[in-house]
Amino acid sequence: MDILLSLPIASYFFSSSVTSWSTSLNLIFFYMTWSTLVLTHSPIQIELIGTTAIRLAFWLVPSLLFLLFDNLLPSVAESIKYNGASALPPRDFKSLSRLLALAIFNFGLETAVEGCLSLGLSILFKQPVFRTSTTLPLPWQMIKQLALLFTLREIFTYYTHRYWLHGTPPPAPPSALSKRIKLPKSPRPRYLPSLHKSYSHKYRSPPFSLQVKIDHPLPFLLHRFLPTYLPALILRNNLHLLTFFVFLALTTIEETLSHSSYTIIPGVIMGGITKRTCMHYTGRKQGNYGTWGVLDWVHGTGLGKRDVWDDVRDEASKHQLRERGEDMMDEAGGRVEKALRRSKRNLNRNKSGRRGMSNKRGKGWLVDDEEDDGEGDWVP
Known part of the structure; x- marks a missing residue:
């Protein structure tokens, strides 16, 4: 508990609301807290406690608040949800307790898997997976790495979600090539789509935020955990742990808001992601496998009349960029x-x-x- 309270990220964000310090004093306090944390705890402890705190703060707490709001004020929630009353979560205690138990189990599972992988890789390479030092990453370096992390995450999420979890067959090769070369069959396990459909798509309705982690454990790890952790492993030699924390916080906020099914999500792009997520869960035709919609636009798997470029144009018009x-x-x-x-x-x-x-x-x-x-x- 003392590590959780001493996290510099929490102290950095709460210090401005509690006191009237300037930005420079906040940065100094943040650096001192981070340096103390690095010097007094092991990198694996900082990583696990930090990721757990981020997921608690940006997924579990908001999801429970949204769930409480949907059940206490269903008429109000219905008016700001896609598809109205069909987007409301189950209200009986038995169903809710089962869903909450599955979500918390997957939450603990991904933390345990991340801890085992990070510990094993640190022992294998004799160094921490992520660079954990008192030197803070430069802002421009952090921006470039975040852009690359989000790009890799989108690629992993789209192809894993489409070909492994929904069983979509890969595109057929040209006829001339298929006659000359006998291509092997796809290594996709046949049971993954059925598991993903029976757990994550059990209700053909828009999702609610708790549903981010409601899935069978195996599809959940392939869909939610690996697309976030693997890009960080690819950049692990140059990736600072703080950059990974920022990346994890942004992705967690994005998933929580996009699965809320609220029509009042701020931002045109974020609102577009939320709408495409709802269409993925409710659409009769399979599609919208990615998060940002870019690869869905490239491969023609987008659902609805609007695509990601319409969201970008609306965002540019909203902020009068031209x-x-x-x-x-x-x-x-x-x-x-x-x-x-x-x-x-x-x-x-x-x-x-x-x-x-x-x-x-x-x-x-x-x-x-x-x-x-x-x-x-x-x-x-």
């Missing part, structure tokens, strides 16, 4: 034009000054005037 870009271009053009005028004025002044020094006539000198006409004036 108008802001035009204003920035106009402002940049004005600055360039002003700089050219200034350089031309300085050049004319230098030429006029040289003419005045070399053309002395009586008591007058040729000097530059205030007007930008390229000629000088005679003054006594």
Whole structure:
């Protein structure tokens, strides 16, 4: 418990709400807390306690709050849910207790599997899986690594979800190639789609947030745990543990909101992800296997009239990106034009000054005037 309370991420976020410290003091306090945590605990302890705290804070607690809201105020929840009353979770205690028990079991299972993998790999390579040091990652480096992690996660999620959990056959090879080369059969286990369908898709209705971890343990690990943990393992030599914590927090928030089925999810892109998730659970036709919808758009497995590019255009229109870009271009053009005028004025002044020094006539000198006409004036 002392490790959970001493997590620097929690202290960093709560310090600004409790006190009136500035951002710089928060960063100093965050660095001191993180350094103390690294120096007093092993990397595997920090990883497991950190990931558990993130999943508790961003999945379990919000999911229970959403579940309580849906059951206490069903008429209000129905009005802000996709498909209305069909999106409400079961209300009988027996069904809810079974679903909650399965979700908590999978929650503990992924923590145990992550601990075993991290411990085994650290013993095998004689170093921690993730870089755990007092040196904090640079912001630009963190942004690049997060972009790569989300890209790899989307790839793993789409192909695992489509070909392994829904049993979609892979695309047929060209006829000429299939005649010459006898391709082996797909190694997809046949029982995975039935397990995933009987647990995760038991109710043909929009999901609720607790349903993120409601699945058979084997499909759950393939669908939720491995697409998040494997990309981090690929970048483990250069990946800081704090970057992995940020990546895990963002993915957990995304899954919790996208499975809530609420129509009031903020953001056009996040709202689009939520709508595509609901269509995946309720659609008669299989599709929407990915999270962001990019690979569904590429492979033609998207459901509905809208795709990810419609969400991007709506988001750009919402924030007036085009108008802001035009204003920035106009402002940049004005600055360039002003700089050219200034350089031309300085050049004319230098030429006029040289003419005045070399053309002395009586008591007058040729000097530059205030007007930008390229000629000088005679003054006594």
